[in-house]
Amino acid sequence: MLRTQSTGPGRFADFDLSRVPSPCFVIDEVRLRQNLEILSSVAQAADAKVLLALKAFAMWSLAPLINEHLSGTCASGLWEARLARKRFAGELSTYAPAFKPSEFAEIAELSDHIVFNSVAQTERFAGEAKAAGADFALRINPEHSEAEIPLYDPCAVGSRLGQPISQLEELPDGMSGLHLHNLCEQGLAPLSRTVDAVLPFLEAHKGKYDWLNLGGGHLVTRDDYDRGGLIALLESLSHRLGVQTYIEPGTAIGFDSAILVGEVLDVVENDGAVGITDISPVCHMPDVIEAPYRPDMLSEAGEIDVRLGGASCLSGDIIGSYKFEAVPKSGQRIAFLDQAHYTMVKTTTFNGAQLPSLAIWNSQTDALRIVKNFDYDDFEGRLS
Ligand SMILES: Cc1ncc(COP(=O)(O)O)c(C=O)c1O
Structure with a gap:
């Protein structure tokens, strides 16, 4: 449990x-504001960007408050992307385990960033994304599990989420970002271990991507979260790899x-x-x-x-x-x-x-x- x-x-x-x-x-808008202030201060200190994961929390009547503090939103497909553009502000990053061809043109039109789940999806849709003015990224599966239960473990054996790094010798041409997500309501230590596990891969491909999105699952707004450690980690990644860093939490925004x-x-x-x-x-x-x-x-x-x-x-x-x-x-x-x-x-x-x-x-x-x-x-x- x-x-x-x-x-x-x-x-x-x-x-x-x-x-x-x-x-x-x-919902207590005072507490929500406190959460948002914590996240924006981390973003500022680390020169990172924070996106709200709409899959977790999409109460758009609070979008004006959220827009004041975050860089944008991330969507899981067409309808969240439409909601993001209609109700929220800032950058929009859309990721789905697989995109539907019939929806992709509109998704690409709406989004600033498209995150593909596999090399095959990249080969199929990257041209269309670029033509619509969106940049694109690949979600990698770091093959490093930290989640406490298999239901919430994107790195479980047989996972469909992200291209396993052991299968990747080359990164697709023309990509702008890399994305990974393997945490669930967790602190800094599991993130640090994940970064350690994936760093050789990230360094080997340095220069082929301009931004790195570390997904969600970071419970940054819980009192005991090591925010100084997160800032240091994000700063060190951005200097070492020459990238803009992102996180896209959902839970941390609405927490408590x-x-x-x-x-x-x-x-x-x-x-x-x-x-x-x-x-x-x-x-x-x-x-x-x-x-x-x-x-x-x-x-x-x-x-x-x-x-x-x-x-x-x-x-x-x-x-x-x-x-x-x-x-x-x-x-x-x-x-x-x-x-x-x-x-x-x-x-x-x-x-x-x-x-x-x-x-x-x-x-x-x-x-x-x-x-x-x-x-x-x-x-x-x-x-x-
Ligand atoms: C790709 C991705 N990004 C962000 C999130 C948001 O995670 P959380 O609400 O735990 O911060 C999830 C949650 O499943 C996710 O799958």
């Missing part, structure tokens, strides 16, 4: 959960900035108390089941164990077991911590589940805006 990286409720300890509809993602508020609908008894809630992990926090992991609950206290789950038909739609002072009553509000990343972007309406509303809270002024409510039409509109 993956450990949650959350460092606690922060200002949400003072948030009155009854102020929002249920379920609802509530949002909660998911829900409510207990009923409590049944089956080998202990079981609470049924309007938060369904399968619909609203899929990583709880996929990783799996147990999200921290806001203000957890007491001696009574209650297993909490969603109102869907899936037996495994379980959030986890939590402590309460008293068995919760129906209507009681609950909230889970650190729910900005890989949640809103992944929600589904399985079982006709209500999609959580989206709210922006300013923990300094206490101003609250409900920026999105979903209704029945959103459910029906996805089907035909």
